[in-house]
Amino acid sequence: MIKRIAVLTTGGDAPGMNAAIRAVVRYGIYKKLEVMGVFRGWWGLINEELRLLDHRSVSGIINQGGTILKTARCQEFRTEEGQKRAYEVIKKNCIDALVVIGGDGSFRAAHEFYKKYGVFCIGIPASIDNDINGIEMTIGLDTAINTALSAIDNIRDTATSLERVFVVEVMGRDCGYIALKVALAGGCEEVIIPERRYNLEEICHDIVEGNLRGKISWIIVVAEGAASAQEIAQKINEMTSLETRAVVLGHIQRGGRPTAFSRDLALRLGQIAVDCLLRGEKDKVVGLHDEKIISVDFARAIQKKDLRIEELYHLVKVLS
Ligand code: F6P
Numbered sequence: 001m002i003k004r005i006a007v008l009t010t011g012g013d014a015p016g017m018n019a020a021i022r023a024v025v026r027y028g029i030y031k032k033l034e035v036m037g038v039f040r041g042w043w044g045l046i047n048e049e050l051r052l053l054d055h056r057s058v059s060g061i062i063n064q065g066g067t068i069l070k071t072a073r074c075q076e077f078r079t080e081e082g083q084k085r086a087y088e089v090i091k092k093n094c095i096d097a098l099v100v101i102g103g104d105g106s107f108r109a110a111h112e113f114y115k116k117y118g119v120f121c122i123g124i125p126a127s128i129d130n131d132i133n134g135i136e137m138t139i140g141l142d143t144a145i146n147t148a149l150s151a152i153d154n155i156r157d158t159a160t161s162l163e164r165v166f167v168v169e170v171m172g173r174d175c176g177y178i179a180l181k182v183a184l185a186g187g188c189e190e191v192i193i194p195e196r197r198y199n200l201e202e203i204c205h206d207i208v209e210g211n212l213r214g215k216i217s218w219i220i221v222v223a224e225g226a227a228s229a230q231e232i233a234q235k236i237n238e239m240t241s242l243e244t245r246a247v248v249l250g251h252i253q254r255g256g257r258p259t260a261f262s263r264d265l266a267l268r269l270g271q272i273a274v275d276c277l278l279r280g281e282k283d284k285v286v287g288l289h290d291e292k293i294i295s296v297d298f299a300r301a302i303q304k305k306d307l308r309i310e311e312l313y314h315l316v317k318v319l320s
Contacts, residue, residue: 002096002120002277004034006050009067010041010074010102010109013254014126014140016262017101018061018068023270024099024124025058031274036095040070041102042077042109045086050093062263065143065255071102077109087117096120097277099270103127103138104302107285111298120282122273123298126266128254130177133305134296135287139269142261144171144253145181151249152186152219159217165207165236165244169222169229171253175305178253179223180312189218189320192232194225195309200232204239211242268293 007024009017021037028035037057039049061068076082090098097120100110110121125132128144148170159166168188172178176193183191190206192198207218220236222229233246258266265288272286272293285301286293 002033004036004095005097005099005274005277006036006038006090006093006095007069007099007101008038008041008044009069009071009126010100010106011071012103012127013066013071014128014138015065015143015254015256015258016139016266017126018064018066019258019263019266020101020124020126020139020270021067021069022058022062023267024274025053026055027271027274029055031278033274036093037069040072041106042074042082042086043072045089046074046076046082048089048093063257065257073105083113083116086113087119090119097122097282099124099273099277101126103129104131107132107298108302111283111302114283114298120277122276122281123285123301124266124269124273125285125287128171128178129173129175130307131173131175131305132285132287132301133303134300135285135289135294137265137288139262139266140258141178143256143259145178145185146259147253147256148178148182148249149185151247151252152182152188152221155247156186156217156219159219162243163216165218165220165233165240165242167220167222167229167233167236167244167246169224169246169248171250172223172225174225175307176223176226176309177307179221180309180316183221183316184312184319186219186221187319188221188316190220191313191316192220192222192226193309193313194223195307196313198226200235200239204236207236207240207242211240
């Protein structure tokens with residue numbers, strides 16, 4: 001029977017992680033569990049940086065971005081020695097199961113750990129990259145999209161006033177989802193994503209054609225995994241002679257107050273993660289699918305996600 005669980009956040013922070021921690025802690029306590037917080041992700045487990053959390057430990061965090069538990073990218077946990085040490089810490093502290101809040105790298109690590117040591121673990125997907133297979137949205141994605149969108153709206157003011165081309169680079173690692181959603185909602189003219197080949201000559205041809213018809217400004221969104229905004233902007237400038245600027249949004253997209261959607265998702269997934277562990281489920285990720293909360297095996301969740309990007313891409317182009 002599960003009596004004590006531990007919760008940790010790993011990988012890149014995402015807005016809504018704190019809401020998920022709050023739900024795991026408070027719902028866990030409600031279900032008569034002891035909940036430990038592990039600080040700095042897998043690194044904290046290896047180095048025994050953990051403590052018991054109570055109801056008040058998670059007060060006042062629901063509206064905060066980042067993670068009160070801190071996070072880290074930990075190479076040591078990929079080693080035999082690191083995993084062995086983490087397992088010893090789990091046994092020493094009588095931890096029966098883990099709730100891992102993070103992205104695909106975190107779940108890969110959790111899955112390996114389960115296979116080697118049989119430690120029960122449920123994953124809560126929190127990352128601005130929407131790259132967890134089998135579920136629709138990660139916690140933090142909605143906030144990141146809104147943050148990037150607000151930046152694009154600002155950039156549009158300058159683009160139209162100075163009649164310029166802007167190339168805006170957004171995060172997402174190997175996933176073009178943020179770029180697509182932002183390009184669509186921002187009314188952008190073009191989007192370059194890793195999942196789709198692009199032809200810069202064609203893009204420049206469209207820009208020049210549009211310019212001849214009297215179109216005066218462009219915003220092109222580039223996903224970081226596809227190309228560098230600086231390089232694309234420089235080439236567009238050379239090929240069209242139009243004044244072109246590059247903007248890299250970078251980590252601005254990762255922080256900030258979580259939106260209502262990110263919080264709501266985080267709170268619901270936190271509750272379900274605890275329920276899953278109490279039912280004896282393990283080695284799974286919980287997430288949203290067709291408006292329902294489901295659980296997906298880690299092995300499936302870490303496969304390459306099919307985002308069905310063509311429809312979205314087509315719509316960006318038709319509406320531009
Ligand atoms: O995984 C989230 C993410 O923000 C990616 O979109 C990005 O490629 C990466 O993290 C950046 O990582 P770091 O903050 O370690 O530079």
